[in-house]
Amino acid sequence: xxxxxxxxxxxxxxxxxxxxxxxxxxxxxxxxxxxxxxxxxxxxxxxxxxxxxxxxxxxxxxxxxxxxxxxxxxxxxxxxxxxxxxxxxxxxxxxxxxxxxxxxxxxxxxxxxxxxxxxxxxxxxxxxxxxxxxxxxxxxxxxxxxxxxxxxxxxxxxxxxxxxxxxxxxxxxxxxxxxxxxxxxxxxxxxxxxxxxxxxxxxxxxxxxxxxxxxxxxxxxxxxxxxxxxxxxxxxxxxxxxxxxxxxxxxxxxxxxxxxxxxxxxxxxxxxxxxxxxxxxxxxxxxxxxxxxxxxxxxxxxxxxxxxxxxxxxxxxxxxxxxxxxxxxxxxxxxxxxxxxxxxxxxxxxxxxxxxxxxxxxxxxxxxxxxxxxxxxxxxxxxxxxxxxxxxxxxxxxxxxxxxxxxxxxxxxxxxxxxxxxxxxxxxx
Numbered sequence: 001x002x003x004x005x006x007x008x009x010x011x012x013x014x015x016x017x018x019x020x021x022x023x024x025x026x027x028x029x030x031x032x033x034x035x036x037x038x039x040x041x042x043x044x045x046x047x048x049x050x051x052x053x054x055x056x057x058x059x060x061x062x063x064x065x066x067x068x069x070x071x072x073x074x075x076x077x078x079x080x081x082x083x084x085x086x087x088x089x090x091x092x093x094x095x096x097x098x099x100x101x102x103x104x105x106x107x108x109x110x111x112x113x114x115x116x117x118x119x120x121x122x123x124x125x126x127x128x129x130x131x132x133x134x135x136x137x138x139x140x141x142x143x144x145x146x147x148x149x150x151x152x153x154x155x156x157x158x159x160x161x162x163x164x165x166x167x168x169x170x171x172x173x174x175x176x177x178x179x180x181x182x183x184x185x186x187x188x189x190x191x192x193x194x195x196x197x198x199x200x201x202x203x204x205x206x207x208x209x210x211x212x213x214x215x216x217x218x219x220x221x222x223x224x225x226x227x228x229x230x231x232x233x234x235x236x237x238x239x240x241x242x243x244x245x246x247x248x249x250x251x252x253x254x255x256x257x258x259x260x261x262x263x264x265x266x267x268x269x270x271x272x273x274x275x276x277x278x279x280x281x282x283x284x285x286x287x288x289x290x291x292x293x294x295x296x297x298x299x300x301x302x303x304x305x306x307x308x309x310x311x312x313x314x315x316x317x318x319x320x321x322x323x324x325x326x327x328x329x330x331x332x333x334x335x336x337x338x339x340x341x342x343x344x345x346x347x348x349x350x351x352x353x354x355x356x357x358x359x360x361x362x363x364x365x366x367x368x369x370x371x372x373x374x375x376x377x378x379x380x381x382x383x384x385x386x387x388x389x390x391x392x393x394x395x396x397x398x399x400x401x402x403x404x405x406x407x408x409x410x411x412x413x414x415x416x417x418x419x420x421x422x423x424x425x426x427x428x429x
Contacts, residue, residue, distance in 0.1 A: 013332065026107075029110070050077060078107075083109065134332070148419050152355065181289055201292075205221050221259070226296050271354040286324055319367055326420070343364070363393045394410045398414055
């Protein structure tokens with residue numbers, strides 16, 4: 001089972017941020033509240049010996065609003081936490097950059113997506129590099145250095161190892177319903193974590209969403225969020241989500257954009273729509289954290305452990321959100337950019353996550369909650385391989401079984417545990 005988090009976790013992203021500060025004049029660290037952005041900024045503060053301008057503090061916020069130029073004119077790097085509270089500060093940063101465009105001038109964090117702020121969209125376009133700060137990865141939690149995504153985009157077959165996985169299904173369920181928010185991981189009892197998740201949603205909606213836009217149906221936002229959570233790991237249907245709560249579809253779409261803006265949910269776009277007319281173009285929806293998704297759906301470890309078809313189905317969707325989240329965290333650490341999406345044909349064949357390198361080579365992941373992988377579960381990967389030909393690096397099925405093996409050429413079956421284990425032996429649950 002996951003250990004109780006009792007200390008500050010060293011983030012893999014820190015080294016990436018400092019490396020990119022050598023090139024970029026402005027780094028924007030954006031991501032959900034309570035995910036560790038301030039802690040990451042504090043680590044950068046200690047490394048460079050600079051104070052942080054904390055805009056979560058009301059007195060500091062008022063002072064910066066009165067004279068933003070004063071606060072951005074210090075020695076580099078200037079560090080600003082939660083910039084969205086005073087977006088005028090970005091105009092002041094732009095003025096500074098007009099005088100001095102050297103790399104490493106500013107590192108700012110925000111709990112609202114940068115592109116959703118009109119002033120921000122105009123101020124630093126072309127001058128700021130955005131980086132996503134996500135919940136803790138499983139490797140960060142247990143102290144292992146993951147290499148799954150790096151191996152996936154280089155040589156997927158190397159993910160197959162002779163050692164058997166030790167993580168049980170109950171342990172997988174525990175990881176999924178706990179998620180990666182540091183504050184949730186500091187609470188040992190499920191009831192305490194449930195309270196934290198409830199308070200978290202209320203805080204983000206009351207504080208960040210309502211600060212971002214005027215919402216006429218504020219009481220509908222949590223209901224829409226729960227409907228979207230019920231679709232996590234599935235192709236998004238905003239029409240059905242709206243219908244379930246008697247909301248107009250266009251209003252639901254606008255509210256979905258707000259929920260995305262504050263990092264409660266995100267859309268995984270369709271990939272490969274040029275690979276033939278029978279490929280669908282609708283995105284999938286994922287809650288930002290599998291633990292938050294489980295709480296929104298009131299799915300406890302006991303419910304998901306039940307030996308029933310419904311429990312297996314519900315766990316399957318949560319496990320997919322968990323896996324997609326873990327892989328995305330690791331992809332963020334890579335030096336080279338990659339394109340991410342899902343692939344689905346109108347005939348129902350699908351691949352849960354497709355990762356395309358800059359040279360066009362493609363790796364793919366399918367997630368299965370069962371401890372066996374019937375051959376029919378490989379149809380999506382085999383059809384994608386056939387369509388891509390030499391462009392297909394390999395496909396990986398992540399499942400809850402114990403054994404790694406290659407099913408056939410370029411199709412590999414690997415335990416979910418491999419996401420956070422590395423080196424010669426496995427790391428148990």
